[in-house]
Amino acid sequence: MRAFADLLDRLILTRSRNAKLDALARYFAATPDPDRGAALAAIAGDLTFNAAKPALLRKLAAERVDPDLFALSYDYVGDLAETVALIWPTRPGANRSPSLGEVYEALTLAGKLDAPRLIEGWLDALDASERWALLKLVTGGLRIGAGARLAKQALAQWSDRPLTEIEEIWHGLEPPYRDLFAWLESRGEKPAGRARAPFRPVMLAHALEEADQEKLDARDFAAEWKWDGVRVQAVSDQGVRRLYTRNGEDVSAAFPDLIDHLAIDGAVDGELLVRDGEALGSFNDLQQRLNRKRPDAKIVARFPAFVRAYDILADRDQDVRALPFRDRRALLEMRIAEARSPRLDLSPMLAAQDWDALAALRAGAAPAGVEGLMLKRWDSRYEIGRPRGLWWKWKRDPFRIDAVLMYAQRGHGKRSSLYSDFTFGVWRGAALTPVGKAYFGFTDAELAQLDKFVRDNETERFGPVRAVRADADFGLVLEIAFEGLARSTRHKSGVAMRFPRIARIRWDKPAAEADRIETLEALLRSNKSSSEGA
Numbered sequence: 013m014r015a016f017a018d019l020l021d022r023l024i025l026t027r028s029r030n031a032k033l034d035a036l037a038r039y040f041a042a043t044p045d046p047d048r049g050a051a052l053a054a055i056a057g058d059l060t061f062n063a064a065k066p067a068l069l070r071k072l073a074a075e076r077v078d079p080d081l082f083a084l085s086y087d088y089v090g091d092l093a094e095t096v097a098l099i100w101p102t103r104p105g106a107n108r109s110p111s112l113g114e115v116y117e118a119l120t121l122a123g124k125l126d127a128p129r130l131i132e133g134w135l136d137a138l139d140a141s142e143r144w145a146l147l148k149l150v151t152g153g154l155r156i157g158a159g160a161r162l163a164k165q166a167l168a169q170w171s172d173r174p175l176t177e178i179e180e181i182w183h184g185l186e187p188p189y190r191d192l193f194a195w196l197e198s199r200g201e202k203p204a205g206r207a208r209a210p211f212r213p214v215m216l217a218h219a220l221e222e223a224d225q226e227k228l229d230a231r232d233f234a235a236e237w238k239w240d241g242v243r244v245q246a247v248s249d250q251g252v253r254r255l256y257t258r259n260g261e262d263v264s265a266a267f268p269d270l271i272d273h274l275a276i277d278g279a280v281d282g283e284l285l286v287r288d289g290e291a292l293g294s295f296n297d298l299q300q301r302l303n304r305k306r307p308d309a310k311i312v313a314r315f316p317a318f319v320r321a322y323d324i325l326a327d328r329d330q331d332v333r334a335l336p337f338r339d340r341r342a343l344l345e346m347r348i349a350e351a352r353s354p355r356l357d358l359s360p361m362l363a364a365q366d367w368d369a370l371a372a373l374r375a376g377a378a379p380a381g382v383e384g385l386m387l388k389r390w391d392s393r394y395e396i397g398r399p400r401g402l403w404w405k406w407k408r409d410p411f412r413i414d415a416v417l418m419y420a421q422r423g424h425g426k427r428s429s430l431y432s433d434f435t436f437g438v439w440r441g442a443a444l445t446p447v448g449k450a451y452f453g454f455t456d457a458e459l460a461q462l463d464k465f466v467r468d469n470e471t472e473r474f475g476p477v478r479a480v481r482a483d484a485d486f487g488l489v490l491e492i493a494f495e496g497l498a499r500s501t502r503h504k505s506g507v508a509m510r511f512p513r514i515a516r517i518r519w520d521k522p523a524a525e526a527d528r529i530e531t532l533e534a535l536l537r538s539n540k541s542s543s544e545g546a
Contacts, residue, residue, distance in 0.1 A: 013138055015043055016051055016112045017145035023156040032158050036166030040193075049188025050116035052167075054149050056160035058187055061119045064127050064150035069096050072132055076101050089429070090422030090476055093147035100143055102136045109137045112149075116188060119150060155424050161259055171196035176396050179213040182260060208252035211245060211260045212279060212325050212333070213396040217386065217403035224404070225367050233387040234337060235362040235370060238405055239320055240295050240383040240496060240510070241283040242302065246319045246356070247326075248276050255284075255319075266304050270317045273355035276347060277328050281394075282321035282359065285381065288314075292381045294498035296508045321348055322359040322386070325394060333394035340394065374406055383495055384408045410493040411535065413527040414518060416444055417488040420466040420478050423451065431466040431478065432459055434514070436490050440505075440529040444482055447505045447532065450492065453513030461517070462488075487523030491516040497535055507532050 194200030286293035384407035415436035423432035500508035
C-alpha cells in the first residue's frame with residue numbers, strides 16, 4: 013500500500029499534467045502485478061466493492077473512537093476517509109501491512125460479513141497516509157486530478173504503444189489487467205478487444221480565440237451548432253449495439269429506448285439529447301436520465317433519448333476516419349436518411365462565408381439547446397485527440413448575474429480544510445432564494461479570502477454546511493457566470509443553472525443591489541421566445 017499511497021499523494025499535490033503522467037508511468041513500470049492493475053482500475057473508476065460502504069467505515073470508527081470526538085473531527089476535516097485515517101487508534105500486535113494486490117483480491121471475494129474484519133485489520137497495520145489510500149480505494153472516492161484517460165496515456169507513454177491501440181481494446185479488458193500489462197511489456201500477445209461494436213477514440217476541438225480568426229479563412233470550415241448535450245458514439249455492428257461516452261464508458265444499459273432504434277450499421281459520432289414532448293429537452297432534462305444503471309420507465313417515457321449525429325467513423329465494416337470531413341459528411345447524410353430512425357437525426361450545417369457571418373450566427377437567435385458553434389475543416393481527417401487547427405468550438409458568451417453568498421461547505425482532498433463549495437442566491441421579494449452552487453472560478457488567494465469571510469460571518473450550522481450572514485444590509489456579492497438556464501422542479505427557485513462558476517468577487521457591491529429572481533425568469537422567457545422564432 014505504501015507505493016500506492018505515495019502515488020496518490022503525488023497526483024493530488026501536482027497540478028502539472030505532464031508530472032502526473034510521469035508519476036503514473038513510473039508507478040506502472042516499477043510495480044508488480046496485480047498491484048498495478050488494481051491501481052489502474054481504481055484510477056480508471058473500474059473498481060466497485062459492494063461489501064465496503066461509507067456506513068461500514070462509520071461503524072468501525074464508532075467502535076474505536078468516542079462518538080462526539082469523531083463527529084467533531086469529521087465536521088472539521090469534511091472527508092470521511094481522511095477523518096477515519098487520521099483518528100484511527102491502532103491496536104498493538106497488528107499483522108504486516110498488506111499489498112494493494114492483496115487488498116484487491118481479498119475484497120473482490122469478500123462478503124458483507126468478511127469485509128469489516130478485513131478492513132479493520134488492515135487499518136491497524138497501516139500508517140495514516142496508507143489508511144487514507146485504502147479507504148479511498150474501497151469506497152471509490154478517489155478525487156486526485158487523474159482518471160481513465162490520463163491513466164491510458166501514461167500506459168502509452170511508459171510502454172511506447174500507441175494510445176489508439178490501448179483505447180480500442182480497453183472495453184475487452186478486466187481488472188487487474190494482467191494480459192494488458194503482459195502485452196505492454198512484450199511478454200504476451202495483444203489482448204483481443206471486444207469482438208463487436210468497439211469504441212473508437214474521439215476527436216476533440218480547440219476553443220476559438222480572436223487571435224485564431226486572424227490566421228484562419230472561414231471558407232475552409234464547415235459550420236454547425238454546438239449542441240448542449242453529452243458527446244457520445246453510437247455503434248451498431250452486425251446486430252450488436254452500444255452507446256459510449258467520449259471517454260469510452262459503455263452507457264448502453266441506461267438508454268434502452270435509443271439502443272432499440274439504432275438502425276445503422278457502423279459508428280456515428282454525435283450528441284446525446286432528449287425530447288420534451290415535441291421540443292428539444294434541456295440539459296437539466298437529460299440529467300434525469302444520466303447515471304442511471306436501471307432507467308425508470310416513467311423518465312424514459314417522459315424524456316425519450318436520441319442522438320444528433322455530426323460525423324461517421326465506420327460504415328458497415330469500413331473504417332472511414334481517414335476520409336476528409338466533406339466526404340464523411342456526405343456519407344453520414346446518406347446513412348441517416350436510409351436509417352429513418354426516430355432516435356437518430358442529423359445536425360444541420362450552417363451557411364456562413366466569413367467571420368462576420370459566423371459571429372452573427374453565434375450571437376443571434378438559435379434553436380433551443382445550442383451553446384455556440386462548431387467549425388470543422390472540410391479537408392480534416394478524423395484524428396484522435398485534439399489536433400491543432402482542424403476543429404474549433406466557439407461557445408456563446410456566458411450569462412452573468414450578481415448573487416449573494418448564502419451557504420458554504422468544505423471541499424475534498426487538498427481543499428478539505430477550506431470552505432470552497434458555495435451556494436448563492438438572488439432576491440425574491442425581501443428574501444434570498446438559492447439558485448445555484450459553484451466551487452471553481454476563483455484563484456487560491458481568492459479562496460483564502462472566501463474561506464475567511466465564511467468563518468467570520470457564520471450564523472448557523474447544518475451538518476457540514478455553514479450559513480453565512482446574508483441580508484439587505486450585509487452580504488458578499490458574487491458575479492456568477494453560467495452557460496444556460498432551465499426550469500427545474502427539483503430546485504426551490506424553480507431554475508437550474510448550467511456550469512455556474514464564480515467570475516468575480518464583488519467586494520464593492522451592496523447585497524441589496526444583487527439581482528432578483530425576475531432577472532432569471534426574464535432570461536428563461538427570452539430564451540424560449542428566441543428558440544421558438546429560430
